[in-house]
Amino acid sequence: MKTALLFGSSGLVGGHLLNQLIKDTNYSKIKLFVRSVPEISDPKVEIIKTNFNNLENHKEDIKGDDCFFCIGTTKKNSPVKDEYRRVELDIPREIAKIAKSNLVNSFIFVSALYANPKSSGEYIRFKGQVEEELKELNFPKLGIMRPSFLIGNRKEKRASETIGIFVFKLLSPLLLGPLKKMKPIHSETVAKAMIAVIQKDIQQTIFESNEIVEINKSHIVKKNLAELF
Template structure:
C-alpha cells in the first residue's frame, strides 16, 4: 500500500484525482497539501496546511511514494508577475527537489500543450522549464502530461477557454495526425491517466493530450 502526495487538489484535474485516489486500493494514505482548510473528511486523507512560500518547513511532510502535482494559476488570478512566476515555475521545481531528496519514487506533473523552455510566452516557457528540471532530477519514475483544453466544471468561468473548447470541439474531426493533440480532453481523463502512469511501467514519460486519452482507453 502506498502514500500519495497531492498538490493542487482544488483544481479541475486535482479534484478528480483526489476522488480517484480515495477509491484506489493501491493507496492507503493521501497527503493533501493545501493553502487553506480543505472540506474533506476521509480516513485516508491527511490534510497538511502548507505555506508555499516556505516549503522547506514542510520537508518532513513531503515523504511518500508517488507525488502528483497539478497546481496552476492564470494571469487573472495572479496578476503580479513575481507571484505568477512563483506558482508556475518556482513552486513545482522546489516541491520536486524536496521530493527527490526524500527519495519519493515517482513524480507525475501536469504540464501544458506545446510546453517549451525557450518559448516567448511565459506560461508555455515556465512549463517547459519545469519539465527540464524534472528530467534532470532523475526520479525512478517520471510522467509529464501535456493536456489540451480541459473540459469539466470549473469553479470559475474562463471565457477565452470556453470559446477555445467550443471552437476546437467543432474542429475535432479535422484534427488529424500531429494536430490530434489539440483536441479538448476531459479533466477526469487526465486524472485517471496520472494514476495509471504512477502504477504501471510505461515505456515513455511525456504524454501529449491524445496519448493521455489513449492511456485511459487502453
C-alpha cells in the same frame, strides 16, 4: 500500501485525482498540501496546511511514494509578475527537489500543450522549464502530462478557454495526425491517466493530450479483463 502526495487538489484535474486516489486500493494514505483547509472527511486523507512561501518547513511532510502535482494559476488570479512566476515555476521545482531528496519514487506533473522552455509566452515557457528540471532530477518514474483544453466544471469561468473549447470541439473531426493532441480533453481523463502511468510499465516520460486519452482507454480495458479473470 502506498502514500500519495497531492498538490493542487482544489483544481479541475486535482479534484478528480483526489476522488480517484480515495477509491484506489493501492493507496492507504493521501497527503493533501493546501493553503486553506477543505471540507473533506476521509480516513485515508491527511490535510497539511502548507506555507508555499517556505516549503523547506514542510520537508518532513513531503514524504511518500508518488507525488502528483496539479497546481497552476492564471494571469487574472496572479496579476503580479513575481507571484505568477512563483506559482508556475518556482513552486513546482522546489517541491520536486524536496520530493527527490526524500526518495519519493514517482513524480507526475500536469504541464501544458506545446510546453517549451524557449517559448516567448511565459505560461508555455515556465511549463517547459519545469519539465527540463524534472528530467534532470532522475526520478525512478516521471510522468509529464500535456493536456489540451480541459473540459470540466470549473469553479470560475474563463471566457477565452470556453470559446477555445467550443471552437476545437467543432474542429475535432479535422484534427488528425500531429493535430490530434489539440482535441479538448476531459479533466477526469487526465486524472485517471496520471495514476495509470504509475501503475503501468510505460517507458515514456512525456504524454501529449491524445496519448493521455489512449493510456486511459488501455488501462480501463486491462482493469476490466483483470476483474473478469
